[in-house]
Amino acid sequence: MSNEIEKAEIFWNELLKWYRENSREFPWRSTEDPFHILVAEFLLQQTHVRKVEEAYIEIIRRYPDPAGLAEAEIEEIEDIIKPLGLIYRAERIINAAKTIAEKYEGKVPGSAEELKEIYGVGQYISGAVRCYAFGEKAVPVDTNVIRLFRRFFGFSSDKIRPRTDGELRRKIKSTFPDVNIKDCNFAVLDFAAAVCTASNPKCGDCPLSTECAENN
Numbered sequence: 399m400s401n402e403i404e405k406a407e408i409f410w411n412e413l414l415k416w417y418r419e420n421s422r423e424f425p426w427r428s429t430e431d432p433f434h435i436l437v438a439e440f441l442l443q444q445t446h447v448r449k450v451e452e453a454y455i456e457i458i459r460r461y462p463d464p465a466g467l468a469e470a471e472i473e474e475i476e477d478i479i480k481p482l483g484l485i486y487r488a489e490r491i492i493n494a495a496k497t498i499a500e501k502y503e504g505k506v507p508g509s510a511e512e513l514k515e516i517y518g519v520g521q522y523i524s525g526a527v528r529c530y531a532f533g534e535k536a537v538p539v540d541t542n543v544i545r546l547f548r549r550f551f552g553f554s555s556d557k558i559r560p561r562t563d564g565e566l567r568r569k570i571k572s573t574f575p576d577v578n579i580k581d582c583n584f585a586v587l588d589f590a591a592a593v594c595t596a597s598n599p600k601c602g603d604c605p606l607s608t609e610c611a612e613n614n
């Protein structure tokens with residue numbers, strides 16, 4: 399078995415190679431507008447990614463900036479979100495837009511300290527905005543990300559909700575290279591959704607299988 403640094407190198411080489419041929423395209427991946435990315439991340443919470451596209455496009459079309467969305471009627475946003483479920487997010491999105499409009503002069507801030515002041519923004523959304531909009535080496539960690547790193551690297555957590563485990567998040571982030579951070583995060587998401595799935599992972603077709611802790 400390779401040492402940890404070599405193992406991480408193999409992981410990222412193979413994962414990014416896979417990603418170049420299998421990446422998914424979504425409208426929020428082709429923008430660096432922090433507000434649009436923020437809206438997408440609210441909609442993606444606990445929701446299948448393909449369902450989100452229509453609602454995302456509609457909200458951004460009607461309300462391209464925080465000042466407009468802060469004034470939106472909640473019923474209108476609820477109607478757009480209804481097909482996705484978790485309708486309480488309509489209020490969250492409007493409240494977040496209000497905070498940005500009132501406290502940050504209409505611009506989504508780029509620091510973790512300021513982002514956490516925005517209604518409904520936790521570590522995952524904060525990390526996503528800092529990485530996808532501002533290019534920071536930030537790693538949004540959810541259960542899908544944890545699953546891949548647990549299986550491949552053997553990383554574990556004794557917390558009931560491992561995504562709240564700061565030490566685990568730091569360990570995952572420490573494997574990331576310093577460059578190409580956006581693609582690295584997208585590659586993890588796409589690979590966890592297509593290959594290292596929650597049930598019946600496709601280990602037989604997996605380019606990481608020879609080094610995966612789950613299989614060795």
Ligand code: SF4
Pocket residue numbers: 546549550593594595599600601602604605606607610611612613
């Ligand atoms: S070998 Fe299986 S468990 Fe390991 S990373 Fe690949 S799909 Fe996941």
